[in-house]
Amino acid sequence: MEYETIVGLEVHAELNTKTKIYCNCKNAFGLEVNTQICPICTGMPGTLPTLNEKVVEYAVKMGHATNCSINNVCKQDRKNYFYPDLPKAYQISQADIPLCEHGYVDIMLNGEEKRIGITRIHIEEDAGKMLHNDAFQGSLVDFNRCGVPLIEIVSEPDMRSSAEAKAYLDTLKSILQYIDISDCKMEQGSIRCDVNVSVRPKGSTEFGKRVEMKNVNSFSGAMRAIDYESNRQIEALERGEEINQETRRWDDAKGQNFLLRTKEDAQDYRYFPEPDLGTIYVPSEKVEELKSQIPELPNAKIKRYVKELGLSQTDAELIAENLPRCRLFDECVKLGGCSAKNVSNWVLADVSKYMNETGKDIAETNLTAEKLVKIISLIESGKISNNSGKIIFEEIVNGGDDIDKIIEDKGLAQISDDSAIEKIVNDVLAVNQKSVDDYRGGKTNALGFLVGQCMKASKGQANPAKCKELVLKYLEQ
Ligand code: ADP
Ligand code: MG
Ligand code: ZN
Numbered sequence: 001m002e003y004e005t006i007v008g009l010e011v012h013a014e015l016n017t018k019t020k021i022y023c024n025c026k027n028a029f030g031l032e033v034n035t036q037i038c039p040i041c042t043g044m045p046g047t048l049p050t051l052n053e054k055v056v057e058y059a060v061k062m063g064h065a066t067n068c069s070i071n072n073v074c075k076q077d078r079k080n081y082f083y084p085d086l087p088k089a090y091q092i093s094q095a096d097i098p099l100c101e102h103g104y105v106d107i108m109l110n111g112e113e114k115r116i117g118i119t120r121i122h123i124e125e126d127a128g129k130m131l132h133n134d135a136f137q138g139s140l141v142d143f144n145r146c147g148v149p150l151i152e153i154v155s156e157p158d159m160r161s162s163a164e165a166k167a168y169l170d171t172l173k174s175i176l177q178y179i180d181i182s183d184c185k186m187e188q189g190s191i192r193c194d195v196n197v198s199v200r201p202k203g204s205t206e207f208g209k210r211v212e213m214k215n216v217n218s219f220s221g222a223m224r225a226i227d228y229e230s231n232r233q234i235e236a237l238e239r240g241e242e243i244n245q246e247t248r249r250w251d252d253a254k255g256q257n258f259l260l261r262t263k264e265d266a267q268d269y270r271y272f273p274e275p276d277l278g279t280i281y282v283p284s285e286k287v288e289e290l291k292s293q294i295p296e297l298p299n300a301k302i303k304r305y306v307k308e309l310g311l312s313q314t315d316a317e318l319i320a321e322n323l324p325r326c327r328l329f330d331e332c333v334k335l336g337g338c339s340a341k342n343v344s345n346w347v348l349a350d351v352s353k354y355m356n357e358t359g360k361d362i363a364e365t366n367l368t369a370e371k372l373v374k375i376i377s378l379i380e381s382g383k384i385s386n387n388s389g390k391i392i393f394e395e396i397v398n399g400g401d402d403i404d405k406i407i408e409d410k411g412l413a414q415i416s417d418d419s420a421i422e423k424i425v426n427d428v429l430a431v432n433q434k435s436v437d438d439y440r441g442g443k444t445n446a447l448g449f450l451v452g453q454c455m456k457a458s459k460g461q462a463n464p465a466k467c468k469e470l471v472l473k474y475l476e477q
Helices: 053-065 162-178 219-238 284-292 298-309 313-320 323-335 340-358 369-380 386-397 403-409 418-430 433-440 446-457 464-475
Strands: 003-014 077-080 090-093 100-109 112-125 129-132 139-142 149-155 191-201 211-216 246-251 256-262
Touching: 003 162, 003 219, 053 100, 053 112, 053 149, 053 162, 053 284, 090 112, 100 162, 100 298, 112 162, 162 191, 162 219, 162 298, 162 323, 191 219, 211 219, 219 246, 219 256, 298 313, 298 340, 313 323, 313 340, 323 340, 323 369, 340 369, 340 386, 369 386, 369 403, 386 403, 418 433, 418 446, 418 464, 433 446, 433 464, 446 464
Parallel strands: 211 246
Antiparallel strands: 003 149, 003 191, 077 090, 100 112, 112 149, 129 139, 191 211, 246 256
């Protein structure tokens, strides 16, 4: 029998607000344990939370960016459970009325677009972090992360493979980056996801029982977890077993998952309205104002690059997926003066190579859109060679500033002037009669040699295309 895999994701993204969600503690990663804490985020009796307005704004922005409707009147609820990283023994979240719901994002996979439903986006607080140290018998707990603001983005069970899930995660990540509400640093856990998987016989319209996996720490890990779980369920069904709704723990190192608990229901958490916080009210004008702050999003960009600028789908996706790269590209195209295709080549080759190798953002160097456009248009007009362009680029990202001066100092100006090149060509032909005869006798590769001699005679500064043109003209006479 053939099976179909069904995937739904719950993505938690840490918001990059300056302070935590209910207190004034700093929202920062990697500081000394238990230094970014106060009586509020450690749940001391007698303290009261105050909602950070920015958290609501950021979540509304994400709602807009994912085509959700915004519930401008909503509330917060307590989700009760005990765990040592949760000093209050409840997490403030949103239960029945989330801030945003009924949205969607379009993902691209193998050149095809697919719409994935967003069930809801709600705000909530993060818990602390357990530290397991070999030098210490037992566990330690760091409360710095308590009260770090999160949004949880719940998808519909609309994905049908691990590849679709990966494309969905990549799409969410680039949206979060574009609207600048999360650091999206996977290695710091700023995006985490719970992965829900079920399988069903192909053609069936009913869903099978879902298994939820925790401890998925990377997008590639999510793919491995989905493939593993889907196989595990298919094998169980083939043996005649039933699938239980349960929560399993993904172990990426082992490439396996393990039963954590049979599935708890929402009622187990005794959700009730948070009595220490009032109703959230976002005036419609504010909702609209936040909408107007949403920039052009990756999908729209990719479509524009392909349709209006003539880039290939792959190149368009590669540029749009990286925000600094994309900003530079957009700025160059806006300035104009050279072809978008050439800008794309430079951004995807030299600029990306530099960023990958140094780990630096181009904005940290002297390279600006103006400078890159200048380099490219100098090449396009034949004033410098492509190779000289690369040399200038290197100089600029390593602290150089004045392109004209670099060209002069390094003697990079290309000779494109007809009469100057004609002189070089004539000199070369005069002392290479044998190659001229060879060519005319049918040995056409003598052409390359002669052009090479011209380049050599000009110390590499002659425009090679012009040289070739003039040499050919003479040979064909
Ligand atoms: P819970 O808090 O119990 O995990 P949520 O409603 O927050 O429940 O999330 C449920 C997630 O499970 C959603 O992402 C949804 O798309 C997914 N899901 C629901 N049914 C299935 C199914 N049959 N197969 C795979 N995923 C599913
Ligand atoms: Mg869940
Ligand atoms: Zn605090």
